[in-house]
Structures are given as C-alpha cells and as structure tokens.
Amino acid sequence: MDVTIRAYPSLHFYCGLLIVFILTIPSTWADYPASGLWTSAYDPMGVPKHEEWGIVADNTCRHFHPVLPSGYNYFEYRAASPIPDPPTEGATIKIECHLYGDANHLGQPWATTAGFLVYRTTCDANSRYYYPNSRYANPAYVNGTCACNVGYVTYPTAASCVPACPVYASGKPCVCDEGYEFDATRTRCIPVERYTLTLQIDPPAQVEPSQSISVVAKVVNTLTGQPKDGVQVNLKADVEAGTGGHDHDDGQRPKGSIPSGGITQGGGILEFNFGAPAVAGTHTITATCGRCINNPQVATVDVKVEGLVPISDSEFYALQDADGSVIGAVPGKHKANHYLTPEAAAKLAELGETYDGLSNGERLLHLNDASLEWGGLFDVGSRQWKTPHAGHRRGVVIDIRASTTPGSIPFWLFQKFETEAARAGTKAALHCLDSSTLLIGHICYEVLNMRHYHVQLLGVDK
C-alpha cells in the first residue's frame, strides 16, 4: 500500500523549514483535541502541526496541507505499515515522507523520514488523547490513551476527570489544608472564616418570674470584624442550684424557656426571648456556634422580684419561735422565708403596732411565710416547684399564725384583726388545709393547726 502525496517545493526551502520546525515545535503538540481522525503524532516534514491527516479512498494517507505551488519539487508520504480497517483507538500507521529534488534527482528519493499517524477517538470531558510514544508525545502513554487535561485528575471514585486539587488542598478527594475551606464553587481553597460569638442581655440581666426578657446572640467575623449572617447558633438553658432562695434541688427544677437555636440574620443577630419560670433563681443561657472561636458563651439571667428586703426585727411581731427556729423555714428547702417589699414591710409594721393595741400589749403577731429572697413561686410542703402556696411571690403577702400554736391570733380577736387590716388597706383571709369538706360559714373552725391569716399587705397579692 502506498501513500503518495505530491508537491513541489524547493528542496532547500523544505530542509530549512524542517530544521526550523524541529527547533520550534512545542512539547504541547500532543495536547490537541481528539476528533476521531488519523492525525499526526510526528510530522516528518514539519508541516504545521495542527493540520490533520485523512484516509483517502486509495488507502493512502495524505496530508491535507494546501497544495504546494506548481513548479516546485514535490514530496510524497507513503504508508509504511498496514492501515487497520476499521481503525481502533490508538492504532498507528507508519508513514514515510519521500522528498524529491530537482531534475538531477528526479525519481529518486532525496531524503526519507518517517513518522506515525495515530487513530484517536473522542475522550471524555476534561480529558484528551495522548499519542503513543514519540518524541513529541507524552512518553508516559506508550500506547496512546485518553488522559485528563491539565488541572484534572481521575479518582478511584470518579468515572471521569475531575478538577485536580487546588492550591492549599491535597488528597483524593481533595481536602483543603487546615485553616482553609473550599469556596462556594469548590474550585479554590480559601482561608476558613472564624467567628466571635457574644450573648447580650440588657443590664441588669434580670427578669421577674413568669415574665420574659430579650436576649441577643451576635456573631462577628473575626477576620473582617463584620457581623455574620446565616450562622447557626445553638442554645441551651439551665438553672443554678441553690439560687433564688431555694436550697433544694432536683432535676425537676423549672428552667427558662428558650429556642434550641436559630440562624443569625440582620446584622449577625439572633434575637430570642428567655421565658422565666415561676421559680426564682439564677439561670444560665449557653450559646455555641460552628467556627466560633470563643465557644461556649454563657450569660446569666436572674429571675427575681427586685427590691425585696428581709423583715426587720420588731417588738411587735415575732419571726422566730421560742426555740429560736425561724417560723416557717424548712432547713434544706427554704431557710429564708421572710422577705417583703419595703412598702409591705412598712405596712406590716403598722399592722403589728395596731395588733399590739388590740391585744393590750399582750400579744405579738407571729409571722410565717412571706416571700423568698427573690420572690417567685414559694413551693411549701412536700411538693417541689409547684403551688399550693398561692401568692407569696412578690413580697406583698405574709401568713400570720391564727391556729392553736403559741403566738397565734386568738379567735376572739379575729374580727377586730380583720377590721384593723381593712382600715390599713390590707386584706386578711383565713387559709387552712382541709379541702375534704365544704366549710361554708365555718371556715377552718375545726382545722386548727394549719390555720393562718393570709394577709395581702398592700391589698393585692400580685
């Protein structure tokens, strides 16, 4: 099989051209896109490397270079090896280039060089064909193959070429180096953002029981100093044992209500409400967020009724029994049970003085529970964190003994005591613990030991 291409350039012209071509051919010659054609791996004549070769009907291969001008010496290529039919990926044929000189050498090859034509098919995206071994092809591909383009690689888990690891990344698949992360396009590793988280509550970070207070979590980019939106902040509420006047503690103690978390927006802010429980105490809010360098952040909120003061000692009432024990106090549960607002305390003093007059100076009011140090739900009895101690939450109510216990207001003074209480703008009602019977008109007469006057010192209990 002959492959013949005739042309007529001058011999000197072509020899010079060949030399120039060999010296200037770039190593990337093998990088031209595949197209499913016979193409030159090594052009013996140094014709422009991007020109392609085709198989013609007479089974010669021919270079489709523009025809040389007439009158010049010619050259031809001939296939020096069989041409596979059909060709397969990577099939090669050897070609020879025969140059023919002027009349003195007519019919005789003046010079012969050899090259290869390779059949290549279409490669997958991000890859191209590498020619078989030749001096311009990638020597790694002896037999010719599709291989990933520069900047792309194949991974064991990837069927096709995928971008190679960018700068600051390594591994298969790529993992950004420590301190870096992919950008949104996943083509670059950029320095990882770090945030600073703060929790803000308006001073004095205090809220009344059963009320709510606004809390703000703010996230700031540590690099830029700018607020960061879109950051998930996780929240958790807890309560400190032994606070709020409650010396007892268990897992059932009510905690404040907050959301489990949220996403910052509108200036790197997550604003939420802390819903205070009915029980006073010091509560903690713990906030964390991903990439925050100062996790966790903890803020405290005091759930309390502000301004309660201990009832001061007086000649007109007793806070302790004869044995020195504080009336109504329960060691291990509530040891301080005599707190009131200053206004209520003043009214109590007034009531004590009046009672002194009623009893001709022979009796003292014996004071049972008022409010706890920080107010809030006063869980008397065996029940934890629950009523029934109605009122007693805001320092305006006090219980005064009215049973058969020493120091109680005697029954014969009940009406006068109630009258005096009403005159002073307070309201006194008997309380006792006998819900098993209806006691209309005979309230607590038969229930002596727990009976007491529940006195709303300012006329209200809220």
Place this chain on the structure above:
Amino acid sequence: MKPLNTLGCMAGMLLMSTAWNVYAYPGESIALDANGDYIITYRSSDDSITTLLQTKFSPATKIVPSIQSQFSINGESRVNAMPTIRYRYTLANGAVSKQSIIDVWLDDIPNSIIGERERLTGAAVTKVAVRAVRTANEAALPAPSGWRGDIIRSMSRIVWGPDDYARDSIAPGSKLSGFSLNSVDIPGISMAKFRGSDSGWAPFGYPDEGPAEDSAVKEELEQLRDNDFVTRPAAVPTIAVPTSFNAATLLERIQTHVHTWIGMKLLDPEFSAQLDTSFKGAIDGYRYNQPKMGKSHIKTMRALLKKAYPDLDNEDIVDEETGNNKGTQFKNGMIARLAARVLDFDLKYVLKQVGDE
C-alpha cells in the same frame, strides 16, 4: 356596693382585664344567697385538689348609714396664727339595715389633725413610745362612749370603731353623735366609708390556699373585698391652708377641690362653670392686689349658693344626701346641700382671713 352575683359578669371582666389574664374555669361561680352573702365556688390554686371548693363571703355592706357633718371655726384655738376648725359628726344607721355599723373611715385627710402625733420610725419604735402615740391620737379624735378613734396616716385616713362590737355598734334605726376632730385645714368633701356586722359574723377564708391566681372568680371576689363598705359624702379637712396665708392660692385649692365634686355627683357641671367664672375673678383680684374685686366675686359665688339653698345657714337641716341610700344625689339640679355648705364655709373663711368678714 354593687352586687355581682353571677359569672356572667366575668365575661366583661375578662374583656376589661389587661394587666392579667384571668380564666373562668368550668364550674366556678359567685352567687348571692337570700341573706345577701356570696357563695363562691372555685377551683383550688392547689392543682392536687381536683374537686371544686366553696366558701362564703359575708359583705359588711348590709347597712344604710348616714353622716351629718358640722364644721365651724373654733374661735378659741389657733395654730401658727391660723384658726382651727372643729369637725363634728353624727352617724346613723337606717332602720332597714341588716347589720350594725362597726366601722367608720374618713379619707382624704392629707395633713395632721390637731393633737395628732407622727408615727414613729426606726429606733424610736418601741412599745412604750408607740402606745404613747396611739393614746395621743385617740385623744385627738373624741368619740362617744365605747368608741375609739385612730389615725391611719399612711392612708390619709381617720377611723372610729367600738371596742365591743356587740354592745356599742350602731344598731339599725340608731344614731350616734360625739365624733369630732380639729384641724387647721378647711373642709372639702370625701366619701366616708361604713362597714357593718352582725352577730352571725364569721371570718372569711378558704379551706385551702384559695382560688387559682388567674381565676376570674378570684378577680371578682377581690373586687368585692376591695369595696366592702358603703360610702356617704362627709365634710373632712382636706384643703390645706397655705402656712403663709395667700387668698389667691387658697381659692385655687378650693376651686380644684370643688371640681372633684362633679365626679362625686355633688355638683352640676353647668353650675360649676358658673362658679368657675367667679373663682377666676376672685383669684385674679387677690393675686393682683385688687381685694375689692376678689371680695366681689366671692360674694357672687355665695349668692349663687344662697340661691340654691336659701336656708344654707341653718345647720339644723339635715343634708338630704346624707340620708339617701344613693348617697350622691341632690335635688335642686345645681349642687348638693352639703357641698353648698362646705363651699360657702370655705369662701367665708377666705373673707375672714383677708379681713372682710
């Protein structure tokens, strides 16, 4: 006191309540019984008690009280060169009352009365000292036999009550006089409060810790207890006389107080407007050193009052409003007789102090 006897009222209360949420729990009620007592059925604040509980509230309002106020300048007594005014009261209990009167309160007395001693505070509070103050204050409040007066200064209140409720209270159809006090402040009008009781009195209370705090029943009951008295207008020393006498200032104070009578339904707004014209003239007259003009306007006001009550000077006539169970109505459409007497007295007081009376 206006009886509220069904939970039907609570719907309105619920709508009006803004500070606190209240709930009408199923089965709760307040009902008025045949004796005028309230039967309260409520859910306990103790959530371990699942049954409804009941109690009874017997109001102290089963009385028809009246009070006759008399006031006059005590010519013998002066304090800081200011004349003192003697206030005397006669109390009565209507024959239809179901209870005896055991308690009388006079409110809106902002300043100390003659003989009153200040309440002690701090280290001065000892039993001996407190009793001395109490004794002095009782002495400052003369009362009929068996009754004792007291001053609740924190409430700007003077009270009288019997030592022995059963023996000395004012029974239905009875009258009791002899209550008095002295003050340098001139009279205004405040609503005296009366409370009654009977032999069946029982303390009010609950067989537990009471109704749930957010219960509508509790709200309504609290209102009943807050208003557990019957009111009647009475003349009390409520208008302070400037220490350094100034007729314009005192007239301004009188005028300000007189305006409160409209709300008490003791003064018709149109008549008040007529008075205001003269008040302004009188105040301006004394303020700008035109005493004749001031005096003229005061005389105009007194003439208006005289026109409303030609017998205004006759203290023997019982003010019609004092015996009226409504308490605050007046017949002539202009001003209640007590109010006219008080204002006339105050105006005469001004004239006397400026030397024109």
